[in-house]
Amino acid sequence: MSTEASWLELADDDPFGIHNLPYCAFGQDRFRWTGVRIGDRILNLAAAEGRGLLDAGGAFLGQSNLNRFMSAGRPVWARVRERLTELLGSGRHREAVEPLLLSVGDVRLELPFEVADYVDFYSSLEHATNLGRLFRPDAEALLPNWRHLPVGYHGRAGTVVVSGTDVPRPSGQRKAPDEPAPAYGPSARLDIEAEVGFVVGVPSDGPVPIDDFRAHVFGAVLVNDWSARDLQAWEYVPLGPFLGKSFRTSISPWVVPLDALDAARAPGPEQQPPVLPYLRAADHHGYEIDIEVRWNGTTVSRPPFAGMYWTPAQQLAHLTVNGAWARTGDLYASGTVSGPEPDQTGSFIERTWNGARPIQLDDGTTRTFLLDGDTVAITATAPGPDGSRIGFGEVAGTVTKPE
Structure with missing residues (x-):
């Protein structure tokens, strides 16, 4: 492998070499x-x-x-x-x-930057299809708008934390389909979502044209959008995620500059039906980022970011097209990254098919959803120049008992 030299005498395969500099x-x-x-x-x-x-x-x-x-x-x-x-x-x-x-x-x-606003998208075709089948088994997996716009929700900036911060189990209302009324208590179906987040540097005074993505976005981080699936299932109709998501979002401590990801650029997916003009980029591209999810040290999934249906540029254009401005420190996340295979899914509700297919960890125990004391660590790398790899580091968190 050929890489630029540094007087620090780094190993050729160091993911934090001179091509990265997060x-x-x-x-x-x-x-x-x-x-x-x-x-x-x-x-x-x-x-x-x-x-x-x-x-x-x-x-x-x-x-x-x-x-x-x-x-x-x-x-x-x-x-x-x-x-x-x-x-x-x-x-x-x-x-x-x-x-x-x-x-x-x-x-x-x-926390590497002060988070101004936080938006989370829903941009993996495989993830959206899987959750549609689980949450709406008797209806079409994708809602009619999904292929026309990047679906998202506005999250809570104040609960974004840096990797290593504990994640107390959230409480709220939950109701199983066979129960007559909701009950209050700790989530029994605590989950993760492995994502990539993009950080706005330069603010705008209104919509950001899709081809101005690089003028505004500074870099990327790893995101774990912790999710209480039982709270989410009861509350998300008709307005979408709220308490099932807002309790905690973890990000990696390293902000990888967008320029460090130039070698990782990959053609964006074909989108049918064709998208509206404000979502059409002159350079329609995403990024080839390889993610790994470890549950108590056991690798349980390797989601591929390159297959995401909606690109980061389309997401930024859409979240500002109504006149909302972008601010320095805005964080918007890709949504769960999932591929077509079970071991490429970025959430445990998919990986275990809502608990029907437990995962066996290396210590011999099995899991469906997170238990108190469990630790999840998400890492990722991307191609760099001259055969190098660009490291994102790790976003990790340990579940603790309810506060």
């Missing part, structure tokens, strides 16, 4: 900074800018998250990325840069 927020004691990852280390960006090693217009100085830098726009993102590649690639900068590097294991990873 951004983060991190803390030590009571201090918080922004950083960029290279290998198993983080460069303190405020320190680098303060010493004149890079120029981001002061975007990193005194900042505890990435919002100010993300709002600066693509010319600044490109200039900083080019300079970081030079600082971490050329040995002549080693003496100045090395003292500003910290070990990933010695810092506390924080």
